[in-house]
Amino acid sequence: MANQNVPQATAERLPLYYRTLQGLVAVGKTRISSSEFGDLVQIDSTTIRKDFSYFGALGRKGYGYDTQHLMDFLRKTLYQDELSKVVLIGVGHLGTALLNHNFQKNNNTKIVKAYDIDPSLTGTVVSGTKIYAMDTLATDDNSDITAAILTVPAAHAQEAAEMALASGIHGFLNFSPTTLSLPANAYVRHVDMTVELQALIYFLNHSMEERNSK
Amino acid sequence: MANQNVPQATAERLPLYYRTLQGLVAVGKTRISSSEFGDLVQIDSTTIRKDFSYFGALGRKGYGYDTQHLMDFLRKTLYQDELSKVVLIGVGHLGTALLNHNFQKNNNTKIVKAYDIDPSLTGTVVSGTKIYAMDTLATDDNSDITAAILTVPAAHAQEAAEMALASGIHGFLNFSPTTLSLPANAYVRHVDMTVELQALIYFLNHSMEERNSK
DNA sequence: ATATTTTTGTTATTTATTTCACAATCACTA
DNA sequence: TAGTGATTGTGAAATAAATAACAAAAATAT
Ligand SMILES: NC(=O)c1ccc[n+]([C@@H]2O[C@H](COP(=O)([O-])OP(=O)(O)OC[C@H]3O[C@@H](n4cnc5c(N)ncnc54)[C@H](O)[C@@H]3O)[C@@H](O)[C@H]2O)c1
Ligand SMILES: NC(=O)c1ccc[n+]([C@@H]2O[C@H](COP(=O)([O-])OP(=O)(O)OC[C@H]3O[C@@H](n4cnc5c(N)ncnc54)[C@H](O)[C@@H]3O)[C@@H](O)[C@H]2O)c1
Numbered sequence: 113m114a115n116q117n118v119p120q121a122t123a124e125r126l127p128l129y130y131r132t133l134q135g136l137v138a139v140g141k142t143r144i145s146s147s148e149f150g151d152l153v154q155i156d157s158t159t160i161r162k163d164f165s166y167f168g169a170l171g172r173k174g175y176g177y178d179t180q181h182l183m184d185f186l187r188k189t190l191y192q193d194e195l196s197k198v199v200l201i202g203v204g205h206l207g208t209a210l211l212n213h214n215f216q217k218n219n220n221t222k223i224v225k226a227y228d229i230d231p232s233l234t235g236t237v238v239s240g241t242k243i244y245a246m247d248t249l250a251t252d253d254n255s256d257i258t259a260a261i262l263t264v265p266a267a268h269a270q271e272a273a274e275m276a277l278a279s280g281i282h283g284f285l286n287f288s289p290t291t292l293s294l295p296a297n298a299y300v301r302h303v304d305m306t307v308e309l310q311a312l313i314y315f316l317n318h319s320m321e322e323r324n325s326k
Numbered sequence: 327m328a329n330q331n332v333p334q335a336t337a338e339r340l341p342l343y344y345r346t347l348q349g350l351v352a353v354g355k356t357r358i359s360s361s362e363f364g365d366l367v368q369i370d371s372t373t374i375r376k377d378f379s380y381f382g383a384l385g386r387k388g389y390g391y392d393t394q395h396l397m398d399f400l401r402k403t404l405y406q407d408e409l410s411k412v413v414l415i416g417v418g419h420l421g422t423a424l425l426n427h428n429f430q431k432n433n434n435t436k437i438v439k440a441y442d443i444d445p446s447l448t449g450t451v452v453s454g455t456k457i458y459a460m461d462t463l464a465t466d467d468n469s470d471i472t473a474a475i476l477t478v479p480a481a482h483a484q485e486a487a488e489m490a491l492a493s494g495i496h497g498f499l500n501f502s503p504t505t506l507s508l509p510a511n512a513y514v515r516h517v518d519m520t521v522e523l524q525a526l527i528y529f530l531n532h533s534m535e536e537r538n539s540k
Numbered sequence: 541a542t543a544t545t546t547t548t549g550t551t552a553t554t555t556a557t558t559t560c561a562c563a564a565t566c567a568c569t570a
Numbered sequence: 571t572a573g574t575g576a577t578t579g580t581g582a583a584a585t586a587a588a589t590a591a592c593a594a595a596a597a598t599a600t
Binding site: 192212213221289293301305308314317318 | 342520
């Protein structure tokens with residue numbers, strides 16, 4: 113069942129498809145065509161049909177897609193039918209916001225514990241999540257944890273990631289503005305708000321120039 | 327000077343290059359080769375040379391790149407030599423974290439004001455930024471504002487964006503897990519943490535399966 | 541029951557991006 | 571200042587992704 117040949121670009125769209133389908137099922141919509149779905153998610157309908165086709169025939173010709181069936185399929189494909197446990201490292205401004213955000217709603221992921229270097233935070237509970245000292249991280253057994261969310265200052269992201277890896281964590285969602293150097297058995301995704309903001313400003317200015325020069 | 331034919335993928339890497347160069351200049355490194363730079367940012371050196379080549383000859387053969395010169399060039403290209411004013415809409419958990427985060431450090435962008443629908447927040451100041459009522463947004467003159475950061479609940483993101491657009495804002499950094507439908511004169515970038523987390527889980531599981539099947 | 545319409549799944553085509561390969565050029569050494 | 575080594579800039583090739591086009595199939599209407 114493992115689909116080795118699903119393009120990366122397709123895989124990255126699946127969560128959006130899944131969430132959109134959750135919304136459709138919730139409002140009682142039972143069927144949808146690729147073009148109507150495409151309008152919703154702002155992706156060309158051909159791209160959507162192609163994406164689904166990597167997983168076999170999920171729709172019915174002349175009818176479209178059954179939202180419930182498609183949602184169920186994507187839930188399995190995205191491993192959302194089992195709970196994924198994650199930890200959060202760095203309970204500062206951003207980390208606290210993430211702890212307060214209930215990822216578990218429509219999203220089978222739970223922040224089960226947090227780590228911070230600040231001794232005054234050790235043992236406290238933020239939004240139901242207990243905070244542990246960093247000293248214990250590297251020697252803890254976290255092999256049941258899917259991923260670590262890194263919200264520490266950039267200067268400490270690398271060491272924090274290495275400790276987490278030592279404890280058995282292989283996935284990382286890095287919010288620090290720095291590149292991590294980890295061995296090949298680790299997988300990192302980077303959410304970089306500064307980059308996003310600068311890219312936004314770049315594209316805004318350039319599309320304006322383009323418009324003016326026409 | 328407007329470079330119409332810079333690929334999108336290249337443009338999206340420029341902020342990372344710029345930030346990395348800031349770090350290099352700060353520690354006194356005056357020159358760097360594309361391969362050393364590539365190791366730092368984890369991008370193939372050929373890609374880096376190609377990226378820079380869209381802007382002309384920025385390096386010197388047999389020498390590499392002058393970090394200060396390259397940084398200055400990118401600062402101009404990314405419009406980082408002028409201050410970009412942005413507003414933030416939705417001062418909740420995430421919005422507050424962003425207000426507390428000093429974007430202006432190494433990043434010529436300032437959140438100049440915020441908006442929220444909660445009357446108890448109106449007139450208060452969070453981390454130096456004054457909060458205004460949503461009623462006033464659509465009629466305010468925000469034509470000097472580059473972009474709006476949207477950190478409102480998903481159900482209100484569309485209406486908030488429309489009000490901001492009415493006030494003269496054309497750029498949006500959307501943190502809500504929802505697609506925005508805006509006219510062509512608006513430009514939206516989407517930061518979607520739920521999608522990132524699910525994509526991470528998907529790739530982790532799939533790369534594990536791949537490894538096991540070998 | 542038949543005709544018409546809808547809509548998928550897929551092959552072919554186009555476009556975008558990355559990587560390769562290497563001549564041209566400059567830096568540095570002796 | 572000649573010779574060697576380093577490193578860029580760039581066409582060509584390879585890979586990846588998006589879009590177009592359409593036959594096949596099923597739904598719906600008549
Ligand atoms: N706050 C934001 O909105 C925002 C936006 C974009 C990026 N970021 C990035 O996210 C990261 C966190 O930002 P923040 O605003 O929450 O910072 P913060 O200073 O508020 O919080 C950082 C937390 O990490 C802890 N910490 C420091 N060193 C540590 C270590 N070695 N191990 C474990 N914990 C450690 C601190 O005690 C603190 O609680 C930074 O890298 C920042 O650049 C934040
Ligand atoms: N908190 C997180 O870490 C996190 C993570 C991922 C995504 N998000 C997304 O970011 C958004 C905000 O999340 P949050 O946790 O800060 O939520 P929150 O409930 O803490 O804050 C939302 C804020 O928006 C304000 N608001 C509500 N309706 C509004 C309207 N129509 N106009 C203006 N302001 C309005 C509320 O008064 C509140 O202050 C949500 O869409 C959420 O899904 C948050």
